[in-house]
Amino acid sequence: MNQILIVDASVSDGRMMSGLLTRAGYAPVVAESIKAGKVEAAKLPPGAVIVTAMRLSDGTARELINWLKTEDFSFPVIAIVENLDPLDIVKVMSGGGASDIIQRRALDKQLVETVEKYAKPEMSVLTLDNQLLPRKSEAWQKIEEKIKAIAATNANAIIFGECGSGKEQVAHQIYLNSSREQKPHTDITHIVTPHLV
Template identity: 60%
Template sequence: MNKILIIDASDSDCRLMSGLLTRAGYEPIAVENLEAAKDEVEKLPPGAVIVTAMKFTRGTAQELINWQKREGYRFPVIAIVDNLNPNDLLELMRSGGTVDAIQRPAIDKQLVETVQKYIMDIESVSHDNELIHRPSKEFQRIEREITRIAAADANVIIFGESGMGKEQIAREIFRQSNRTDKPLIVIEAGGAALVGEHKPDSEKSEMYNRIGGYFKKAARGTIILKNVHLLNFDKQSVVLHILSEDHPDVRVICTAEPELLEMVSDKSFRSNLFFNLREMDITVKPLRKVTEDIEPVAEFYLMQYAKEHNEPEKNLDQSAVKALNKHDWPGNIRELKNVIQLAAGNVVGNLITSSDLSISRSSPDIPDTMRLRDPKVEKQRIADALTQTSGNITQAAKLLGISRTTLTYKIKQSGLKSDLK
């Protein structure tokens, strides 16, 4: 639950704001003077927001902002203004202190909506979202690309296999951009967040309102759209409409598996949306092609495990390093993390050997004979794959070497839908 620090000398307004924020699902903390505010800021978790009066007991909003900057805190500050004085507010904005303002007489109407613009998910700063710095030339290239793209303020697609840290790269682009003081919204394209019925003849459909709501919440900020290749055709249409017709001031950073390019080619992903989203791009090679990064990444997770469990850091012996380097890592960095953390938790002593590593040697194998390469026999290949998998579209897609979304589209095109179980 996100915490909101309220600093105001008015007891009645503090109670009003606390009640509004509690009902909205936040955890308010109310204080009335500068010293108490400093104490609370030091305890605030990531993702918190500060709501403060311009003047309060023994302090002002400007004093709090100056203190925050000296101490290195970067919590968004929303000012409560009694009489909207453009000069005072402009001075606060110029100093990089406040992100927005609420007029005191309109607290009940403006508070929750304004706070929602700047609240950040607490999980956005967890260890799982750290960008792991690695020594390979490939990763050094990616770091240069991140810096270049962050400054360009363009929409981006980050291509790469599952488990290669695409979201971490997306977040690093955000952190290096000029939008860091604005909202960051992270959405899983294949998740429940975008579920809703789409009615093409109505812009007020549930799906349109839901997706449009995220863009409004992210105004002047950034949306990270994870696994954009999982958007179905209706959702693609809604996102395209929002980008091309509403022109929101929102930067969109997408992650996608390489199959997105195939989906654009076979028209299961709208090319006009693709080019709206891919103004710039980064391609991340799989771990098996950047083997010099395997050992440093493993050591990073050993260090992280030691910190989280308050234990001495464990080390890899040469047999363990050799075993790690021999594996293909079909699950990439995510798989490596799981193997390392499992070994760190189970090993006796502080030295990890190859026998302590639980590396799975089984991975999905895509028979070359089942891949869709010849359009003339495509329908029969799809039918054969569906027969082999008893109509299971997900398993059939794996046999054919394409995405589930692409296969569903091809099934409809080929008229095989009635044969599905």
């Protein structure tokens, strides 16, 4: 069941949206301020969606979106707008960083349909084959440097690590960066069982 975070100071609209989303099979969480919204956003699982009013007592949707980007959260944000003209809507979507908008007066008709466009199954599995996910940490930068250094040589390499830590993906990346990239590639996987003392 996907979680949907609703950030809206209107108690009645929050209750109405929560009811609509619950009936549609979602698990809504309601926050009435940006501050509370940040706390709840930090708990959201992958596949969640955020629905927020453009203006709240302690900030704007833009502030919440900027905070999400700073914290490396990539939840789609649907902005609840009042009566905006088309130019304002473009500004909210492109400059404001919202994924989509809903007019407040059409919440009961458009909310569930709009959320469905962005909510992803909570238990969906991301399959990357032998691809590595890029990371920003300093430790990861060192691993990338070692991958490039090893790939530039003709040496054999042994990769150690915990089960599921990505050893095969690192080996494949070394192969892709090497001069052997166009030659046949075979995976050799060794299972090492630790001795119990």
